Amino acid sequence: MMKPPTDEKAGRLRAAKAVAHRMRRWRVDHSCCAQHAHASIMAAAPKEAQVDCGWGRLLFAQTFDQPARLVTALREEAPEQRDIAIYVGDPHVVIAAAPHELFLDPSHTFRLHLSTYRGSRRQASGFRVRRLSSRADACAVSRIYNTRGMVPVRPDFIWCNRDNRAITYLVAEDQATGEVVGTVTGIDHHKAFNDPEHGSSLWCLAVDPQARHAGIGETLVRRLAECFLGRGAAFMDLSVLHDNEQAVALYEKLQFRRIPAFAVKRKNSFNERLYSAPLAGYAALNPYARLIVDEALRRGVQVEITDAEGGFFRLSHGGRSVHCRESLSELTSGVAVSICDDKAVTRRVVERAGLHVPAQMAATGDEASLSAFLNQHGRVVVKPARGEQGRAVAVGLDELGAVKRSITEAEAVGGRALVESYFEGEDLRLVVIDFKLVAAAVRRPPCIIGDGRTTIRRLIEAQSRRRSAATGGESTIPIDAETERCLRLSHLALDDVLAKGREVLVRKAANLHTGGTIHDVTEIVHPRLVEAAIAAARAINIPVVGIDFMVNSPTEPQYVFIEANERPGLANHEPQPTAERFLDLLFPLSGSRAADCARGRI
Known part of the structure; x- marks a missing residue:
């Protein structure tokens, strides 16, 4: 049994407890003060805050003490980058410090x-x-x-x-x-x-x-x-x-509201369209012409739009001038254009060059010959001898009545109609510029996916609007006899409700202009396909061309030649540098190639 402490010991114990208590209080107070000081430091945003986003830096202008410091930071923009100074309180003051270098971004700021x-x-x-x-x-x-x-x-x-x-x-x-x-x-x-x-x-x-x-x-x-x-x-x-x-409609739908916040950017080639007056007629150019014009302007090549609606423009650089219609330029001869213009002629030219071509016959009105051709090949393709953008092309026909109707439609477009044997597979486009492959892409026909609530007609219309928005109005899905024929193959009609999750092809042709999609396969395309495309370009003797094959797979060598396009759309082949290689062909010493030549790299 412990003895009770004496008065002296009790006093010393009470004193020790008091000291310990004061020490604990000191530690707590010291810790709180340190935390408070740390919180005060952290509450103050660091000066000249910025975030590198890969495409450029976000400069938070509210953390810059002086406009001059913000201007200095913007001048440090890296090549091929786009810095943005956001939340600029006095944009007029910042721009006034460097009016030839900076501009007020014509964008609205929205807040949720x-x-x-x-x-x-x-x-x-x-x-x-x-x-x-x-x-x-x-x-x-x-x-x-x-x-x-x-x-x-x-x-x-x-x-x-x-x-x-x-x-x-x-x-x-x-x-x-x-x-x-x-x-x-x-x-x-x-x-x-x-x-x-x-x-x-x-x-x-x-x-x-x-x-x-x-x-x-x-x-x-x-x-x-x-x-x-x-x-x-x-x-x-x-x-x-x-x-x-x-975009504004989407954000407002989600309850974003506009706030008075401004952004300032540097004047550079990427931002040029935001601060300079556009070329006369630029807005009327289609995406295929605009892609080339943008690349020309980036390189410092002079551009004159001669007919915007037709996609015509003149490019001038270093004393040379070339008139173009999209990717068709004066470097392509009239003979080459004539060969590509008539699909029957194109087929004969490339067949003599050793390419594999489908069986073909001209639609002459001889029903017996037509029936025999259909019986021999099972399924056929009908297309106008002269035509583009997939108009009046019917694919995979296996019934004589449908073939005859398609011939009538094709003749209305191209004067003559051609009937070819059908090759099952994928539609491969190879873009050849200066007899070198620049891009290869698989084109797939448009399909819709059901939601269990919406009619096929509405689904097609909605998909068509999305394709149009994504391609600047170039790609839409027609609702016509060919669409109805394709639906009948799946035992469907336009006013049927498609089951949730069910996918249905609404056209057989994979042309971009009739709603098809395009998927880059440049890195995996088989070398034999590349060799065949270049051989076709050389046989036609055309410097810029889109060669179309039907293939089992882009990674396999088997193919059948379909046609050659003398004015291939260079857009939609990202990330391949189609416009860059086109400008290289026209003006070899323009843009970055001129700098590379000066450094001895070329």
């Missing part, structure tokens, strides 16, 4: 207050949104940027920043194919520079123009908003060009 955000009950159909998780995802995001004409970003940059707490990459994945079909990037301002407002922003929303599903862009925006809401962000901002009516 996350405290009032309400999610959608509608579930994504046919795709899912997730975080970027592989190098393949990074490559897909980079590819989508290229297809949408955005500043390119190296896949390795995206991959290396996947764990950057300030940057969030989301992707939309097609659940049937596993392909990445959309992407969006988010910037967490608090993680980036301890933003006292706890803001965030959305950048680089992009959907693959070949995507088959509706609502991908909206779902990406919603998922990013929910991500930032979960982190405690107060709002999510974005910048959108003032005349992008479709």
Whole structure:
């Protein structure tokens, strides 16, 4: 049994306890003061905050003390990059400091207050949104940027920043194919520079123009908003060009509201269309002509649009002038154009050069010959001898009545009709410039996916609107006799409701202008196919041409020649440098090639 402490011992014990208590209080107070001091330091955003996004830097102007410092930072923009100074409080003062170098971005800033955000009950159909998780995802995001004409970003940059707490990459994945079909990037301002407002922003929303599903862009925006809401962000901002009516309509639908915030950018070749008066007639150019004109302007090649609606323009550089219609230039002879213009002549020319061609007959009205040809080959293709953009082309016909009707339609377009044996496989386009392969792509016919609620007619119309928006109006799906024929092959009609998840081809031809999609296969195309395409170009003696084959697979050597296009559309082949190689052909010493020559690299 312990003895009770004496008074002296009790006093010493009480004193020791008091000291210990004061020490504990000191430690707590000291810790609180340190935490308070740390919090005070962290609450103040660092000066001259910026985030490298791969395509350029975001400069947060509110963290710059002086306009001169912001101007200096903008002058440090890297080559081939596009820096953006955002939240510029006095843009007129900043621009006045360097009026020949800077301009006010003609975009509106929209804000979504996350405290009032309400999610959608509608579930994504046919795709899912997730975080970027592989190098393949990074490559897909980079590819989508290229297809949408955005500043390119190296896949390795995206991959290396996947764990950057300030940057969030989301992707939309097609659940049937596993392909990445959309992407969006988010910037967490608090993680980036301890933003006292706890803001965030959305950048680089992009959907693959070949995507088959509706609502991908909206779902990406919603998922990013929910991500930032979960982190405690107060709002999510974005910048959108003032005349992008479709995007503005989407953001307003999602309850974004415009705020008085401004951005300043440097005058460079990528931004030129935002601050300089456009060329006369530029707005009327189609995407195929515009792609070449943009590349010419980037290189400093003079451009004169001679007939915008027809896609005609004149390019001049170094004392040389070349008149073009899209990718058809004065370097292509009239003889070569004549060979490509008549598909029967084209076939004979390339057959003599050793290429594999389908059996073919002219539609002369001899029903017995036509019936015999159909019986011999089982299925046939009917097309006008002269025509383009897939008009009046019917594929996979196996019934004499349908063949005769298609011949009538083809004759109305091209004067004469041709009937060819049908080759089962994929439609491969090879773009050959200066007798070298520049791009190879598989073209696939348009298909729709049912949702269990909507008629086939409405699904086609919706898909057609998306294709038109993605291609500048160049690709739409006609609703005509050929569409109805293809539906009948699946025992369907336009007013039927398609079951949820069911996919149906609505046309057999894979032409882009009738709603087809195009998928790059340049890196995997078989060398024998490349050799055959170049041989065809040499046989026709044409410097720029699109050679069409039917193939089992782009990775296999078997093929059948279909036709040669003397004016191939160079757009939609991203990331391949089709416009760059076209300008190289016309003006070898323009742009970067001139610099390479000066350095002795060429």
